[in-house]
Amino acid sequence: MGVPVPPGANMEQNLVNYLEHRRYLLVLDGVWKDDWCNSIKNLPHNANGNRIICWNFYVRDLASECSDDIYNLDLLAWNEAWKLFCKKAFRGSECPNHLKEISEDLLTRCGGLPLAIVALGSLLSTKSRTPAEFQKVPDSLVHNLERNFEFGIMKRLCFLYFCNFPGGYPVTRGRLIRLWITEGFVEEKGDQALEVADTYLKELISGCLVDTNTRDVQGLVRSCQVNNLVRECLVSISEDERFCKVLTENLDEYDHHSNRRIAIHDAFTDSLQSKDFSHVRTLFMFGKENFTASVFGKALKRFKFLRVLELKDAPLETFPREVVNLTLLRYLNLRNTKIKAVPGSVKKLQHLETLDLRQTFVSELPKTICEVHKLVHLLVDKLDEDQGRVGAGVFSGIGDLVSLQKLLLIKANKNNRIAKELGNLTAMRKLGITELESRDGKDLCASIQKMKHLSCLYVTSRSKEEVLDLDYMSTPPSLLHRLSLEGKLLETPSWISKLPSLVKMSLKSSRLDGGLIEALQALPCLMELQLVDAFIGEELEFTCNSFQELRMLEVEQSDHLHTVLVCEGAMPNLQKLTMRSCRNLKLVPLGLNNLTRLEEMYLYEMSEELITELDNLRTGEYHWMIDHIQVIHTSCSPVNSTCPRFRNLSSFARY
Incomplete structure (x- = not known):
């Protein structure tokens, strides 16, 4: 029965009165x-x-x-609780063996309460089935259950934040989340902040408010954007609420002194010198045509309380010296600019948490960077046409930056203490280290073992002849899900086969003869495997029940390889196969018909015999072996002048 509520009456008191004699x-x-x-x-x-x-x-x-x-009410018995949990978390399927231990632990925390079990299972059903993802859930679950109201408000602010970016502008997930955290839209600290921010983004995408631009092999968002119509609405709402002011014309017309955020899109920067911007806390700069570096540098004096400065892609030749006077700055992005050095006076930025110097010409960081103790993300690399991604040199003292969670790329051979100092950075999540010498391998392994939260690791050797001596870890980080090793290996490090959460692995210049496939084939979560000059054997065999979760396989520069065999039951989920520069491979991989979910196959710079056999297979009586592959692209090795450089078997393309 409904309870009548007179206008202006207190709902709670009205209910008490109604139930008084009932x-x-x-x-x-x-x-x-x-x-x-x-x-x-x-x-x-x-x-x-x-x-x-x-x-x-x-x-x-x-x-x-x-x-x-x-x-x-009695709590659910374990058997009943487990059935309910599996029904929600795995949609009625059985729990995978590699998740059983952690699933049982999570279920125990629910204490038999159906509400908690349903909430936990429903949340887990949206996660990738890796131990690393499942271990992130408890804090996220508590946040979702206890702070729904705050979640709604913060999610709205995060959505409005997209108005800062130009129309059709894809923004990477990492960049977006770092900005949200810096702005204070995520109140949690430490590890939980990243998970909560990620939850905000997933909610916005699932609600069709934000469009996904690209995803990785796990289906996780890599970049996203809002369409132009939605963005126009966001800009309008943002201006009404004075959340952010987007400037696309001459800045002379700007006179709003209550906007804490300004995004300048292709507007003239000359007018910046004539206005007071002391009220601004966040500044975005997009567009190069009307950007004058010297004028902008002088104008920065008028942004003395700035906390966020986004200058990605700006036409800067040098580090703006006025930046170091923005002593409240927490976020500085100079990615893809032409700056060559960072001044020692950067130590004045004592509140700086993110410094992004990727794709610049910075080859060495100043020694004083070790005095910026609040740094959480220190990102630097230089693109070189011959060497690829090149790290920056650092000095002894990097181990003092104990708040660092993301550090890449730094050189190891600048000082042989660097690998050992990294052991102090126990909050590390992503680490990239280049030019490692064999003698530093043991120290690096000891440091990595202390990084319990490490999820991504990138290591390269000093040269192709230098051996990566990394077989010194008895207990590698259990949350590691991306691993890239570039350099010669005498054998596959034994700890790699003990990585329960490894999703993506890349081996380059490893030049292993045997044991490689055997070491990797049982990894329960491996979805993407890249082998570039990593295997020098003659036969590559994928045995029954190997690589159960693999989605993408790439094999390049295996000059001695002449046979590839795929046994029945191997790689049952493979969707994309790429082979390049395997010039001695004359036969189509045997057992292609066993890869029933294979959608794309790319055979580049291969032998003419292989391409001819594939053509014959397509038109012959055994065409059924490859009929299920929707797209096949091929090209011959450049040394084969009689073979077309590139061939697209269009009859195979069925989109």
């Missing part, structure tokens, strides 16, 4: 907040046979104040 049944499920629980005390305590049923132990004492007869 018998009532109250069921409490999922009530956790104090403000809700305290309301229970005001319910009438009469002798009409009232009943209160509650799941939550926390509210039972409060419920007893208004009823002597409380029925406590």
